Amino acid sequence: GAGVSQSPRYKVTKRGQDVALRCDPISGHVSLYWYRQALGQGPEFLTYFNYEAQQDKSGLPNDRFSAERPEGSISTLTIQRTEQRDSAMYRCASSAQLGEQFFGPGTRLTVL
Amino acid sequence: AQRVTQPEKLLSVFKGAPVELKCNYSYSGSPELFWYVQYSRQRLQLLLRHISRESIKGFTADLNKGETSFHLKKPFAQEEDSAMYYCALSGSYNTDKLIFGTGTRLQVFP
Numbered sequence: 001g002a003g004v005s006q007s008p009r010y011k012v013t014k015r016g017q018d019v020a021l022r023c024d025p026i027s028g029h030v031s032l033y034w035y036r037q038a039l040g041q042g043p044e045f046l047t048y049f050n051y052e053a054q055q056d057k058s059g060l061p062n063d064r065f066s067a068e069r070p071e072g073s074i075s076t077l078t079i080q081r082t083e084q085r086d087s088a089m090y091r092c093a094s095s096a097q098l099g100e101q102f103f104g105p106g107t108r109l110t111v112l
Numbered sequence: 113a114q115r116v117t118q119p120e121k122l123l124s125v126f127k128g129a130p131v132e133l134k135c136n137y138s139y140s141g142s143p144e145l146f147w148y149v150q151y152s153r154q155r156l157q158l159l160l161r162h163i164s165r166e167s168i169k170g171f172t173a174d175l176n177k178g179e180t181s182f183h184l185k186k187p188f189a190q191e192e193d194s195a196m197y198y199c200a201l202s203g204s205y206n207t208d209k210l211i212f213g214t215g216t217r218l219q220v221f222p
Contacts, residue, residue, distance in 0.1 A: 003155075033209065042116075042198050042212030043156070056209060091156065101210065103156040 002026070004104035006092050012110045013082055021077045021107045025094030032075050033101060034067055037089040049075060082111045114139050116199050118213035125189050126221050133184040133216045135173075135199030143201040145175055145182040146210070150196040159184075159197070169193070189220045 005024045013019050025032050031050050035043035045059040051072040060066070064082075069075040079086055087110050093101040117136045125131055137143065145162040160168045162175040162182060173184045182199060199213040 035210075035212075040121075040214070042118075042200075042214045043210070045209040045211065048209060059209070100158050100161075105155050 004092055004094050004102055006090075006104040006107050008107060009105060010108045010110075012112065014112050015082060015084060017082055018078065018080045019082055019109065021079075021090050021109070023075045023077070023092030023094075023104060025073065025075070025092070026102055027073075028096065029094035029099075029102075030097045031095045031101075032069055033093040033095075034075070034077050035091040035093065037091060037106075039088075043091055046077070079109075082109075084111050087111045114143075114201070114203075114211050116201055116211055116213035118197075118199055118216050120216045121214070122217045122219065124219040124221065127191055128188050131184075131186045131189045131193070131218065131220075133197050133199075133218065135182045135184065135213060137180050137182065137199075137201050139180075139201055139203075141203060143203060145173070146200045146202070147171070147173055147182075147184050148198045148200055148212070150198070152195070156198070189218075191220050191222055194218055194220045 007022045033048040034046040037043045047057040047067050049069040052069050064080045067077045089106045089108050091106045092104045095101045115138045119134055147159040148156050149159045150156045171186045173182050175182050196215050196217050198215045200210040202208045202210050
């Protein structure tokens with residue numbers, strides 16, 4: 001079956017604009033995770049959901065970042081008033097309960 | 113503080129040589145340890161986890177709680193092993209966030 005998908009794959013935006021990044025997990029996966037990866041660094045945890053409930057948002061850097069998963073499937077990570085320091089690869093992963101995390105291809109965000 | 117340290121950014125070896133990618137961690141508790149790999153133009157994928165104690169593609173990793181290490185080893189490197197390798201930990205088996213190291217790029221020359 002299909003793996004985790006993310007859209008768009010590439011996003012270029014101007015400073016100050018809002019962006020929405022989408023993650024479509026593997027069907028039936030309970031948990032969904034968002035990570036951010038800056039150049040030369042490892043992925044850094046942002047937030048995760050079990051079903052529609054946001055379990056941990058401790059990694060969101062500030063209140064410009066938010067995420068939702070309203071029906072327990074697709075999730076959207078929204079960044080308001082983007083800044084150049086938000087430029088990074090944004091990775092989504094999903095897992096079954098107590099299962100391996102499967103990663104999507106990532107969205108490369110560039111803020112000009 | 114929870115942390116994963118991979119001291120080498122780049123490791124270059126010739127085909128057939130042994131490989132050891134180092135990983136040290138700090139965590140107050142009993143973490144689960146993982147190795148993830150990213151081949152060129154592919155997505156990040158799980159290579160192995162310490163609780164399964166299995167060998168994947170000839171790679172093994174042993175958790176050493178005394179030294180807080182989880183080094184990845186392979187006795188004879190192959191060109192197709194060239195990739196980015198990330199060590200990661202979680203607080204409980206895959207139900208929690210992963211904390212990643214900065215990664216080591218392995219280059220295997222023919």
